[in-house]
Amino acid sequence: MYKLNYDPLICKGCKTIDCLVKCQYQDFKDINRAREEKNKILNGEYSKVLDDCRTCYGCEEYCPNNNHPFYQIVELQEKLNIKNVPDPIFKQQLRMMGPKNRIKTQSLKPPIIDMCLFPQLIDNIKGKLYEGASIIWGGDIFCNIMWLHCANMSVILDRLPKMIQNIYEYYIKQSETDEIICFHDECYGAFTQLAPAYGIDVPFKPVHIFEYISKKLDELKLHIKPLNQKIAYQRPCSNRLCSDMDEKLDEIFHKIGAIRVKRTYDKNTPLCCGSVLRIQQKDREADEIQRENISDMKGTGARIAVFNCPMCMMTLGEEVAAQGLFPLHVSDLVRHALGEI
């Protein structure tokens, strides 16, 4: 059985309680109240945090000690049977996204692009950026960490190790590379942050899509036509598991001459796209957050809204377009700078 690697004594001695004080969805200006609630969590007792958490993954980024406050919350939510998603929805999604045992052994040519469970964006994998790429996707390699939004860690700990093994056994073992390019932050975060937090072995090298694109841009620099465009970026929850990759995005923007506008809801204060809140049946809150988020994007004067998370893009894309901003995936923004679209 996999066990979360964290030290409760570090939390007990923590001076800042950043995990709660910095939370955008709960008011913990009073550090003593934050400490009280944190102690309840550490003691395995009910805390209002378990009900009020919006599962933004933010505290995983805020904790200066890498002590996994969000995973502590999810484990306790599950233990105390605190449901943030109605049972029928949870069970239906669990079945729908479960392993299908349809995976077949393949020898793949690099780069291997892991599209997770989002074949809708397969068309994005073309042009100079992805020349010769092999694409993998499907329920048998789905990282499954979306269950963090549903107060459930045990499904992740059951499925993720098998998915990692599937990737290795069916694809990596007989291929020319040990690198998997993660198109979605969620998979990269699962392989490089959640898996080590639980001691799950990852027998291949995960590469974030931003690392891959940034490196490719060096090879393709003669083809780049600087965009000189202001861009509003929607930073997704799963990028908070790999914040160093956010700097890689700045690197990409710099290389293609794009300007990442300063806005209230970017960097370490991004706002949920709303999809999770809708699964959690918090529609009114989702409406408000989407309005605030898009109005913040518009207020910057940007004409393009850029997404990396396919789910954020599917959720906010139409709304953003209705407000006069052009929704684009990072990958397509880069292809635009390469003169391909």
Ligand code: SF4
């Ligand atoms: S999880 Fe991190 S920030 Fe929160 S109390 Fe523990 S050490 Fe401090």
Ligand code: SF4
């Ligand atoms: S996951 Fe987000 S909403 Fe939940 S406690 Fe952490 S920072 Fe707050």
